[in-house]
Amino acid sequence: MDTFPLILSLEVACAATAISLVIALLAAWALSFLDFRGKDLLDAALTLPLVLPPTVLGYYLLIVIGRESWFGQAWESLTGSPLVFTPKAAVIAAIVHSAPLLTKYLRAAIESVDPIYVRAARSLGLAEWTIFLRVVLPLCQRPVIAAAVLSFARSLGDFGVTIMIAGNIPGKTQTLSVAIYDAVESGNGGLARTLVLIVSAIGLLVVWLSNRLNRQQAMGA
Amino acid sequence: MLEARLQKRYARSSESAGFELNVQFQAGAGTTVLFGPSGSGKSLTLELIAGFVKPDAGRILLNDRLLFDSGTAVFLAPQKRECGYLFQKPALFPHMTLRENLAFAATKLPKLERYRKVNQLLESFRLTELAGRKPNEVSGGQRQRCSIARSLVVEPAMLLLDEPTVGLDTTLRHEFYEILARVHNEFSVPVLLVTHDLEEAFLLADQMLVLLDGKIAQAGTPREILKQPASAGVANLLGLFNLLPAEIKQLDPGNNRSKLRWNAIELEGPYYPARLLGDKVTVCVRRDEIAVSPKMGKAEKGELVLSLEASAETARTALLHFAGGLIVEIPLEEFAENRHHSEWTLRFPTTTLRIL
Numbered sequence: 328m329d330t331f332p333l334i335l336s337l338e339v340a341c342a343a344t345a346i347s348l349v350i351a352l353l354a355a356w357a358l359s360f361l362d363f364r365g366k367d368l369l370d371a372a373l374t375l376p377l378v379l380p381p382t383v384l385g386y387y388l389l390i391v392i393g394r395e396s397w398f399g400q401a402w403e404s405l406t407g408s409p410l411v412f413t414p415k416a417a418v419i420a421a422i423v424h425s426a427p428l429l430t431k432y433l434r435a436a437i438e439s440v441d442p443i444y445v446r447a448a449r450s451l452g453l454a455e456w457t458i459f460l461r462v463v464l465p466l467c468q469r470p471v472i473a474a475a476v477l478s479f480a481r482s483l484g485d486f487g488v489t490i491m492i493a494g495n496i497p498g499k500t501q502t503l504s505v506a507i508y509d510a511v512e513s514g515n516g517g518l519a520r521t522l523v524l525i526v527s528a529i530g531l532l533v534v535w536l537s538n539r540l541n542r543q544q545a546m547g548a
Numbered sequence: 549m550l551e552a553r554l555q556k557r558y559a560r561s562s563e564s565a566g567f568e569l570n571v572q573f574q575a576g577a578g579t580t581v582l583f584g585p586s587g588s589g590k591s592l593t594l595e596l597i598a599g600f601v602k603p604d605a606g607r608i609l610l611n612d613r614l615l616f617d618s619g620t621a622v623f624l625a626p627q628k629r630e631c632g633y634l635f636q637k638p639a640l641f642p643h644m645t646l647r648e649n650l651a652f653a654a655t656k657l658p659k660l661e662r663y664r665k666v667n668q669l670l671e672s673f674r675l676t677e678l679a680g681r682k683p684n685e686v687s688g689g690q691r692q693r694c695s696i697a698r699s700l701v702v703e704p705a706m707l708l709l710d711e712p713t714v715g716l717d718t719t720l721r722h723e724f725y726e727i728l729a730r731v732h733n734e735f736s737v738p739v740l741l742v743t744h745d746l747e748e749a750f751l752l753a754d755q756m757l758v759l760l761d762g763k764i765a766q767a768g769t770p771r772e773i774l775k776q777p778a779s780a781g782v783a784n785l786l787g788l789f790n791l792l793p794a795e796i797k798q799l800d801p802g803n804n805r806s807k808l809r810w811n812a813i814e815l816e817g818p819y820y821p822a823r824l825l826g827d828k829v830t831v832c833v834r835r836d837e838i839a840v841s842p843k844m845g846k847a848e849k850g851e852l853v854l855s856l857e858a859s860a861e862t863a864r865t866a867l868l869h870f871a872g873g874l875i876v877e878i879p880l881e882e883f884a885e886n887r888h889h890s891e892w893t894l895r896f897p898t899t900t901l902r903i904l
Contacts, residue, residue: 443635443637443639444639444641446598446600446626446633446635446639447633447635447639447641448641449599449600449625449626449627450598450626450629450631450632450633450699450708451632451652451653451698451699451701451702452627452628452630452653452656452702453627453652453653453655454627455627457655461652462641465643466641466642466643
């Protein structure tokens, strides 16, 4: 069996989770702690990828990072190669797929911290960002890790956006989900079943781990 | 010196009856106590001063520094207000040791200065030996001490204390009062303290503000307030008074005397200026100022005989409930000797009958 799709998917999911975590932490912090004009709009915009069809998201991304876009052209002139239909595009697809849900989970985790600690820190003159990093995050680290683990699983499973912007190039951009689709299309039932079992096993493991982390936090461990 | 004028309104909703706070007061050096029942707006007042909640209108000045002014749209973040805040629970960061809690508060200080300050405060609050422990590894009293020490790290211009002794037992309470006295003497930080405990208010307050339904019902020293409550609401809140609906039957300025009728009983009070015959008034008389003794023989002039309907005993005194809803408070020993008497003689010293 060709292990490339599995390895690529794991690499893409790792990179996407790391980047999503930074984006989602920033977004969750802004939505929970800051009071600014357009907060509701930002919240809605960040939720949008959860409700839009993957093809629509893929289409938007093609407009933004495609070879014809100013971003795509700038990228190409800087790096010498296009962004779309590369593993990097698969990472972007996975981020778009996982970051919105991660933001929701992180916001819930952050808001589960007793606000008395935040108030106490504010009365001590500490900056909002310091309070977030040194008080809030350490007090909700388990749900944050649990959310990151779930986000990893979600990144692993993207299909629609990936096929739109990274394509299905075996040995280059073919992730696990795309490879399953490819195997079914080409009548390779054995390979499809193996890949499906692998994805299911990883998913089960990840959800179990995430639940366990959340339960330990709830027990105050 | 803190000068505050604050307005905050919460609209009525399906879950709450709505509330409006509208207060104006000053708090100088020493301890100012915000005293009032639950839901009177005490804690909200503190939150507005600390900057945790934004007032709808008003102005807050602390040592001539403008913290909030609705007219000029000034609203300083809590971080910039230099107000130390103590909550109903110590609110120490649970993932840090006591030393780390203090050091974290001192983040902005240069390293050497931070080290010196943290050590000095740990020493001063007898926490040096416990400094390496987490908050859940020390006692409630030690947590409370650490919480005060932490609030002093940043040298606040004022300390705001929101019912800090709720849930503490008597010993810890008194330990807390001692610490507060030290904060007062050694650090000279003015304190604004919220409580609904009358004894605590009298013990700590240099100045007292009585809050009722979102408004300041009376301001003054505890003695002044006790001597002359401004309204029936304040007298009721203090819980030490009888409020008797009465009618003025006679006014005699020459002899500084008046006669009042309450429940067909005639009472003799001092002359009440600016009152007219026939005025319906509320007479306020302290429970422990009514002279009472078991009835022995015939009642003399100025005395009335009432039957004891019920009695309740506290740690030091007995509360005697008489007909007409009158309550008299006497020392416990005095009652213990006479508890079998059903008829009692009561006398109201003239000066004790205040009109609200």
